Amino acid sequence: MPGRLLVLSNGHGEDLIALRVIQALKQRRPEIEVAVLPMVGEGAVYRGAEEQGLLRRVGPRRQLPSGGFSNQSLRGLLADLGAGVLGLTLRQWRFVRRWGKAGDPVLAVGDLLPLLLAWSGGGPYGFIGTPKSDYTWAGAPGIAALYHRLKGSEWDPWEWALMAGPRCRLAAMRDRLTARGLRRHGVAAIAPGNPMMDGLDLGTLPLALRDWRRVLLLGGSRMPEAAGNLKRLLESLALVPSGAPLLVLAPTGSRPAPHEWEPLLLDLGYEPIEPPEALAELGAAAAWACGRRLLLIGPGCFSRWACWAELGLASAGTATEQLVGLGIPALSLPGPGPQFKQGFAERQSRLLGGAVAVCRSSAVLAERAELLLGDPGLARQLGAIGTQRMGMAGGSVALSRAIEERLLGSADGATG
Template identity: 85%
Template sequence: MPGRLLVLSNGHGEDLIALRVIQALKQRRPDIEVAVLSMVGEGAAYQGAEAQGLLRRVGPRRQLPSGGFSNQSLRGLLADLWAGVLGLTLRQWCFVRRWGKSGDPVLAVGDLLPLLLAWAGGGPYGFIGTPKSDYTWASGPGSAGLAAIYHRLKGSEWDPWEWALMRGARCRMAAMRDRLTARGLRRHGVAGIAPGNPMMDGLDQGGLPLALRDWRRLLLLGGSRMPEATGNLKRLLEALAQVHCDGPLLVLAPTGSRPAPHEWELLLQGLGYEPIEPPEVLAELGAAAVWACGPRLLLIGPGCFSRWASWAELGLASAGTATEQLVGLGIPALSLPGPGPQFKRGFAERQSRLLGGSVRVCRSQAALAQRAEVLLSQPDLARQLGAIGIQRMGPAGGSAALARALEERLLGGEEGATG
């Protein structure tokens, strides 16, 4: 049985998904050596696991200007080209080729590029297809336009060249994010499976703290890519200033390493917020800082998303992975697209279709504020939308199910999983 596995991931969300699967796999196979190549950025999501000895980061990597979203705009593509993305990809290609000569397997997490590199390695490979779902063209809200016609003619959001790579004799596993997408691939000879969605693992779904029961609670998600994140947060906070509700309003703002505390300070001071000592009833929630503006309190909590997310009644979001996780907990969200490079209108509308309208795209700050007031005043409507999010994202446990399939189909050397 193979003693080594190389994992390729091409984005922040893909890094997080790959990490969950690796953690579950190490529980089943503590002896296996796992190497990860983060194709976009430095792979910061893996740092903690690397320090624990669960994996090691390998190969060439670099932070790109678009944050991996060069397909969202010509400007992002040109910036990445100027930063040397072609040379970086070539070096990553060569690294995977060298790995493949050993005969050890490769797991690709993401879309076409990591799948192509896994195939190019020359050895056995598996694939976890994260970004594409047939829900984005098979259901609303809104219309996918010409893209929907194209995908409907194919019967799958995945393209023929991707089918070919997933049907290859060396491809032992092709796992999709939902059963609808896996079923579409099976019509094209790909033995697609959908054992579970790792994005819902690791989230605390405990009860609401007593200290918060008298507050109306919103979760603020601006994304993690700078400087886009601060622009997203500024627009969302300006919209929030127009929201009126019954009772005091608590805004939970979980973050990653960015925006940093000083970046929050510049943003919030410009919007009229002032730092305060937290009220005694809120002091134990894990916030790094508390700011006030009129009747609103804003709690900033680095690393607090998994703990805080289930406490919210509603999300205000301009983010990718975290928004999907939030609605997967049954909490509806409102999004406000910006200039990008990630969270542009096309991205937001595709996300809304993927999640069945449990996240709604708002065309202006005023529209977001008005819709927020509706959802805060109509809990039955909020629960109805939240139920759609739960259905689209699926239950927790996906990481363990994927690790089991990975062990049986790729690491166990069984043939015929996808070809």
């Protein structure tokens, strides 16, 4: 009988990681039935794979006002409570409990909440811990860093207990430093690789782009926050002294859609144009110009465009980490949130070893952008740090192998 696996993921970045792992797992075990429960939002990331028959989305789902970042602000938490997040979580818990009664395994991707739900199912479970890394506090100042140093891990004791439980067959971390810290607390943690670096195009720079300075623009995917992030980043870019023509590559997900850019860009002095013939085949859905700056908007183009950039201007989560993992430094500009606030940005910068520099104003960002665009050696130095922190591609295949051996194998033995 083909096996079954339920995958829980609680955020856009977690959905992406889970999808990469599922795709690799289906290459190894094409007969396995994979169900995914996106705990935050509708799980749009999974739609294409669902249409291909690789998985099916199950269980109660709802788009929450905070986009899954209610822990970043009181306002976000109150908005989610008003939208019924407690009832949603209760229904998701009941769904996982019903799944667990059959003895089928559960794979949690994310942080404490999906891990807790996987444990509550009563059957075997595995965990891919995505948001926490000991790099974020090693050498950092402040009470929070001291707390983590005293523990010896960014993960907390109740999380250690869930990961060290007898039914937890797999605990995979994003880097070796974090896995080593957990092993000191009795968790058999591994770090086989980072799926975030899989599926990215490493192609050569098109000839048509070699006369342009190239910046990648990442404002996030949650509206209306993304629009505010993009506005601040583009205002900062306008302060960079004009030299060579500047190409601003703006890959997006489903949001913001091309039409949602129009009021923002018109307000900033951009005009819609037909892209130059030499750039017409890059996959852009829209092109806008302002002085010597040309902006291309490309839904779904991140994996193709990212490696072409010299610098990233980023107020995003997962995509920023992927960008610096390709060796491209970035500058960030925190806003009011709910996701990309000052604390989030500083934590991300520590995680990536300074390959993303947090800027406190548009003027500072413009100054640093001018410096990095004019000093390729410094840009390469910072990019190398990002590559080291993120690791090489291949993590999805390694994780799928560990899931097959530790989670599916043990589940087959228990039910066979």
